Amino acid sequence: MLLFPHMEFVEALQTRFGNKFKEQEILAKHVNFRIGGPARYFVEAVSSQDIVDAVALAKQFAEPWFILGGGSNTLVADAGFAGLVIKAANRQMKIDGPRVIAEAGVISAAVARASAQAGLRGFEWAISLPGTIGGAVRGNAGCFGGEMKDNVESVRVLHDGVVKTLLPAEIQFAYRDSVFKHSGNDDVVLDVTLLLKPGDAAEAISALEKNLAGRKASQPLGSSSAGCMFKNFEYTSDTDITELAGQHPVPPEMLARHRLAAGWIIDQLGLKGTRIGDAMVSETHGNFLVNKGAATADQIVQLISLIKMKVRDEAGIELHEEVQHLGF
Ligand SMILES: Cc1cc2nc3c(=O)[nH]c(=O)nc-3n(C[C@H](O)[C@H](O)[C@H](O)COP(=O)(O)OP(=O)(O)OC[C@H]3O[C@@H](n4cnc5c(N)ncnc54)[C@H](O)[C@@H]3O)c2cc1C
Incomplete structure (x- = not known):
């Protein structure tokens, strides 16, 4: 002892x-x-x-x-x-033909830029994704029509004290989800191998710039936030959204995908700008909660509860957090 x-x-x-x-x-x-x-x-x-x-x-x-x-x-x-x-903070990266092998601590945007500069296509979407490539694998991060699952060939993980390689089928990628998020799983991603398509570097770099500009236009980039607080709402039957759709016309692209953007729901319920202390629902993007300076975790949690309650009571929809909580 x-x-x-x-x-x-x-x-x-x-x-x-x-x-x-x-x-x-x-x-x-x-x-x-x-x-x-x-x-x-x-x-x-x-x-x-x-x-x-x-x-x-x-x-x-x-x-x-x-x-x-x-x-x-x-x-x-x-x-x-x-x-x-x-x-x-393990940040080695190498490019080998169409493959990019990046350690978990490499910033996703750095992988996107290096790949594009090497004339590899398909990962340009990640240029404006904050955080590391390890975190991106865990949450199957995605934007601008791309997702980690489209690019990952394999992942090396620490599993029960042993290093092993997992293939996409074993990683069970789904919308903002993977096996690493499932209860009881404490695997750590050590490095990731992406398989990309050889192409033209100039075209790849111009795609990066387009994605960066798109991001600047739609999200409060200068603010302290954790990105989207809630997962978008996926539904199977139209009856799941009757309450909301009765009062607010749902954009056709959301109806087609059977997925309502959480930010859109929050916006429809007039919650943008709602503030508790220094924790605020962004005016630019309803799914971003921002720290206006001295917000506490407690204030963020109160704001999360308020949003979830209002969305449940007024739209009959249960929102789920995308953001990971630590120490609660
Ligand atoms: C302004 C802004 C915009 C964003 N836009 C998007 C977007 O468009 N699309 C999107 O999908 N996300 C978006 N996000 C969320 C975030 O960028 C992604 O989820 C990102 O991939 C998280 O990576 P991270 O390294 O920062 O993770 P962290 O916040 O450090 O960790 C998140 C979770 O991943 C786990 N984790 C981290 N590293 C590893 C590892 N090596 N092995 C196992 N588990 C690990 C942590 O334990 C934790 O549970 C945005 C965030 C911000 C702040």
Whole structure:
């Protein structure tokens, strides 16, 4: 039995990670929302082996742990997280013919730019996607008609202490979902292999610029947020949306896809601009909750509840969060 487990854990982390290990690291600095208290233990993992070793130590000392990518889809509690946060900062990338192999900590936009510059087509959609490629795989991130599932050939993960390769069928990609989000799964993505199409670099770069411009026009890019707070609402039968459709004409493209944009629903119910303290529903995009300066996680959570209640009561629709919560 360990007599002073906290001290021994700290000692083990210090020995293995040196100055890449910190105690009481404020997480607000590491997430887009700029909200959240400290991680009791924090390691910046600059290689895939660092991630493997950090997870192994947390398990050995029975400490809770959390893998953080770019923090663009995470809401951290005001009290922080009483465990080990492992920040994926493994950032090696190589291009081999039509394949791009990127470690989990590489920023998705950097992968998009490098691929386009190498004349590889198909990943231009990710140029304006915040966060890491590891986080993007987990949530099957997507925009501008592209999704991770369209590009991933395989993923190397840490699974129960063993490194293994998963193919798309095993990853079970679905709308903003993958096996990594399923309950009980604590696999960590170590690196990703994308299979792209050889093409013209100039055309690829011009597609990047077009996507960037599209993003600037539609989202509050300068604000601190976590992107879309809620998943879009997928429905099977028209009766699922009778209440809402009776009062607000649903755009034909949403009807065709059987998927209502959560931002559109929030907008229809007049919730844009709703504010609790410094937490506000963006005026530009109804599905973005923004931190106007000094918002707390508590205020964001209250705003989430208010939106969900109003959407349930007035539209008969249950919204589900897309953003990951840490420390609640
Ligand atoms: C302004 C803005 C715009 C956005 N637009 C979009 C958009 O258009 N489309 C879209 O899909 N998303 C969008 N997002 C959300 C976000 O960018 C994506 O979900 C992104 O892929 C998350 O990556 P991340 O590294 O920041 O994840 P984080 O926030 O760091 O983590 C999110 C979750 O992924 C897990 N995770 C992170 N790395 C790994 C890993 N290596 N292995 C296993 N699990 C891991 C974390 O534990 C956590 O549960 C937007 C966000 C912002 C702030």
